[in-house]
Amino acid sequence: MPRSWATENKPHRFCPGCGHPLALKALGEAVDDLDIQGRVIFGCDIGCSLLAWDFFNLDSVQTHHGRTIPVMVGMKRARPGLICVAYMGDGGGYAIGAQHLVSAALRHEQITVLLANNSIYAMTGGQMAPTTLPGQKTETTPFGRDPEKTGRPTRGPEMARLLGGEGVYAARGTVANVRQLKNYVKKALRHQMEGRGFSFVEALSTCPTNWRTGAAETWEWVEKKMPAEFPLGEFGGDAPDGRASRPESVLREGGGEG
Amino acid sequence: MAITQQSPRPERVFWTGNEAVAWAAVAAGAEIMCGYPITPQNEIMHTWVRLAHQYGLDFLQTEDELSAGFATLGGVLAGKVAFTATAGPGTVLMQEPLSMAEMMRLPVVVVVCQRGGPSTGTVIYSQQEVMLACFGGNGEGLRVVYAPATHQELYDYTIKAFRVAWKYRFPTIVLSDGYQAKMREALTVYRVEDQVRGEAYVGRPGVPGVARPPAHLRNTYNLEEELYDLLANYTTAFQEIQPRVGEWQEEDWQGAELLVVAHGVVTRAARAAVRELRGEGYPVGYFRPVTLRPFPAEVLRRWASLGGTMLVVESAAGQLRRLVAEALAGYGFRLEGLLRPGVGITPEEIVAVARGLLAAN
Ligand SMILES: Cc1ncc(C[n+]2csc(CCOP(=O)(O)OP(=O)(O)O)c2C)c(N)n1
Ligand code: SF4
Ligand SMILES: [Mg+2]
Numbered sequence: 001m002p003r004s005w006a007t008e009n010k011p012h013r014f015c016p017g018c019g020h021p022l023a024l025k026a027l028g029e030a031v032d033d034l035d036i037q038g039r040v041i042f043g044c045d046i047g048c049s050l051l052a053w054d055f056f057n058l059d060s061v062q063t064h065h066g067r068t069i070p071v072m073v074g075m076k077r078a079r080p081g082l083i084c085v086a087y088m089g090d091g092g093g094y095a096i097g098a099q100h101l102v103s104a105a106l107r108h109e110q111i112t113v114l115l116a117n118n119s120i121y122a123m124t125g126g127q128m129a130p131t132t133l134p135g136q137k138t139e140t141t142p143f144g145r146d147p148e149k150t151g152r153p154t155r156g157p158e159m160a161r162l163l164g165g166e167g168v169y170a171a172r173g174t175v176a177n178v179r180q181l182k183n184y185v186k187k188a189l190r191h192q193m194e195g196r197g198f199s200f201v202e203a204l205s206t207c208p209t210n211w212r213t214g215a216a217e218t219w220e221w222v223e224k225k226m227p228a229e230f231p232l233g234e235f236g237g238d239a240p241d242g243r244a245s246r247p248e249s250v251l252r253e254g255g256g257e258g
Numbered sequence: 259m260a261i262t263q264q265s266p267r268p269e270r271v272f273w274t275g276n277e278a279v280a281w282a283a284v285a286a287g288a289e290i291m292c293g294y295p296i297t298p299q300n301e302i303m304h305t306w307v308r309l310a311h312q313y314g315l316d317f318l319q320t321e322d323e324l325s326a327g328f329a330t331l332g333g334v335l336a337g338k339v340a341f342t343a344t345a346g347p348g349t350v351l352m353q354e355p356l357s358m359a360e361m362m363r364l365p366v367v368v369v370v371c372q373r374g375g376p377s378t379g380t381v382i383y384s385q386q387e388v389m390l391a392c393f394g395g396n397g398e399g400l401r402v403v404y405a406p407a408t409h410q411e412l413y414d415y416t417i418k419a420f421r422v423a424w425k426y427r428f429p430t431i432v433l434s435d436g437y438q439a440k441m442r443e444a445l446t447v448y449r450v451e452d453q454v455r456g457e458a459y460v461g462r463p464g465v466p467g468v469a470r471p472p473a474h475l476r477n478t479y480n481l482e483e484e485l486y487d488l489l490a491n492y493t494t495a496f497q498e499i500q501p502r503v504g505e506w507q508e509e510d511w512q513g514a515e516l517l518v519v520a521h522g523v524v525t526r527a528a529r530a531a532v533r534e535l536r537g538e539g540y541p542v543g544y545f546r547p548v549t550l551r552p553f554p555a556e557v558l559r560r561w562a563s564l565g566g567t568m569l570v571v572e573s574a575a576g577q578l579r580r581l582v583a584e585a586l587a588g589y590g591f592r593l594e595g596l597l598r599p600g601v602g603i604t605p606e607e608i609v610a611v612a613r614g615l616l617a618a619n
Binding site: 046050064065066091094095096098121124125127128130139140141142143150 | 294295296297300303304307308311317319320321322323347377378
């Protein structure tokens with residue numbers, strides 16, 4: 001168990017087989033490795049991420065649905081010495097809070113966003129999320145998501161990097177590979193600590209409860225189906241000086257698909 | 259099933275309140291729902307999606323409630339009968355589209371399933387969205403708000419909400435709550451022969467500026483006086499609908515030394531308590547505003563002019579009580595409250611408080 005976890009609140013409240021605790025393990029270990037437990041503020045959204053409000057031995061704030069980014073942005077601007085982490089789901093980050101993600105990336109806000117992509121709105125009982133895969137059945141797409149009507153799944157890290165250029169560190173990991181995910185989270189935190197701009201890590205995650213899948217099918221989904229739609233890796237790589245990036249360079253560099 | 263073409267007869271069903279609302283919207287003639295997931299509203303959306311598939315209607319899941327509300331208004335402007343449903347923090351976001359609807363006199367139906375607040379609160383139940391429903395926007399609260407108390411009423415008043423919205427062109431809210439939303443109850447459903455029809459505000463036939471004047475719709479004005487004149491017009495129109503739209507229920511208000519006032523699902527407990535006390539010979543009456551806006555003040559004023567004690571019972575810290583106090587300002591009576599924000603209220607609790615008040619009288 002990572003040192004930064006609060007042991008007295010374990011076992012945690014997530015369902016068996018849930019990806020959230022694995023993403024939070026990657027975060028916890030990254031915080032341990034960088035030895036920054038005393039400086040990190042953990043913000044979580046509404047969605048199953050809220051179940052982590054007392055998960056860590058970190059100062060933690062649970063905010064409103066989609067509003068964790070602006071809360072952490074305000075905190076960081078007020079106290080630049082803090083290391084601010086906003087944790088949320090794909091609904092919070094890509095739907096109701098999308099404007100905050102876009103603006104934080106454009107402004108190179110010095111915070112780190114960790115977003116659990118479980119391709120569904122879990123907490124509200126399994127509706128379509130912006131990341132729901134084509135054909136995936138949910139409560140609001142009972143006949144399968146039809147991209148003709150509801151668009152294609154959102155690719156967050158690619159979008160953030162495209163918007164913010166070199167001032168943005170963007171990566172996509174998976175709870176199926178916690179070690180790699182931890183490395184991305186560490187790089188993201190360093191990006192913030194070195195004042196290089198906005199950092200964003202998406203973690204492909206699981207929700208057996210709302211997917212209505214058994215163990216084997218759950219892992220099949222997160223290990224095979226999701227990466228086919230959401231490529232793993234870093235987008236754009238490290239930047240020497242993110243704050244110097246200009247809109248032209250953003251356009252030139254495109255979303256660099258890995 | 260019940261509302262299809264084949265079945266003209268009313269039918270008895272055993273549904274949740276959310277199912278009743280979705281079916282009522284279909285029966286009323288709704289064509290589009292836009293929504294964003296939030297408990298305890300979700301099953302209105304889930305039921306509507308399936309009904310929409312069956313009846314060739316439309317559904318859009320938006321990125322938030324601002325978008326749900328504004329997309330609904332877009333549908334209305336295009337001439338469709340559109341609606342949305344939300345709850346709690348979503349009702350807060352819904353205020354912006356609602357205020358545009360007020361300003362532009364756009365008919366729209368918003369179903370609000372109250373949950374505990376403030377903030378994310380609980381996903382369970384409350385009656386704390388009364389002020390939001392009635393007066394939430396920047397403006398004058400030019401909305402009709404129905405507070406149904408049973409699943410039959412959810413069905414009936416959802417249908418009525420569409421009629422009233424499209425007849426008078428004020429946004430209309432059906433104020434449900436988490437208990438009513440999730441609980442199952444028997445009700446009779448029926449078809450509606452004269453369904454509500456939308457009327458296009460834009461994109462009507464003919465070339466604008468040639469065959470017809472263009473539609474120039476706005477919600478912004480340059481001069482104080484322009485706005486003032488417009489609002490004078492609107493408030494007069496709203497006052498004029500009051501006698502036709504305002505609704506209430508009462509039992510034995512005449513001669514009641516103690517009048518129990520409640521709305522929505524709490525009226526079930528209030529009525530049971532009043533019956534019990536009357537059975538024991540106490541001079542107790544019951545009053546229930548069915549529309550919270552416009553507020554039906556007439557009967558209450560007649561009662562208040564005789565004096566007595568009023569006990570307002572609600573699952574909020576005094577939102578209904580504020581409406582009552584405002585409607586009865588200047589009348590001499592004693593105003594008490596059994597105020598339990600965010601939790602349910604039983605007849606026994608009401609009886610106990612009422613006994614105390616009667617003993618003190
Ligand atoms: C303004 C507002 N609208 C809707 C909700 C209801 N709500 C709570 S959690 C949630 C979705 C959560 O999905 P996601 O962000 O993907 O997180 P997950 O539960 O899947 O981890 C929604 C819509 C809310 N709390 N506030
Ligand atoms: S509902 Fe899904 S996302 Fe939420 S805790 Fe359970 S498994 Fe995890
Ligand atoms: Mg999700």
